[in-house]
Amino acid sequence: MPDDDYVEAVLSVVERIPPGKVLSYGDIAELVGVGGPRQVGWVMSHYGGAVPWWRVVRADGQPAGCHAGEAVRRLRSEGTPFREPSGDRVDMRRARWEA
Numbered sequence: 001m002p003d004d005d006y007v008e009a010v011l012s013v014v015e016r017i018p019p020g021k022v023l024s025y026g027d028i029a030e031l032v033g034v035g036g037p038r039q040v041g042w043v044m045s046h047y048g049g050a051v052p053w054w055r056v057v058r059a060d061g062q063p064a065g066c067h068a069g070e071a072v073r074r075l076r077s078e079g080t081p082f083r084e085p086s087g088d089r090v091d092m093r094r095a096r097w098e099a
Helices: 004-016 025-032 037-050 065-077
Strands: none
Touching: 004 025, 004 037, 025 037
């Protein structure tokens, strides 16, 4: 289980992702400088409800499976670019936030 400082660091990064942009779990781990995608995923699954969780996606642009429909709906409402107009994968090349 990650310590409180790690949890706070992950959530702080997620809070800063602007509407229409996304980061992958791995991107967040790199910005925090500790851990990896799985640790970020753990933090998001336990503490991510109060931050824009839908802006965190897998490296291939697909939202987490547990809330994929809701995440896609929210991402589309923010104007996030998708790979295909009716698809469920974010276009990471255009949507990735350059923090």
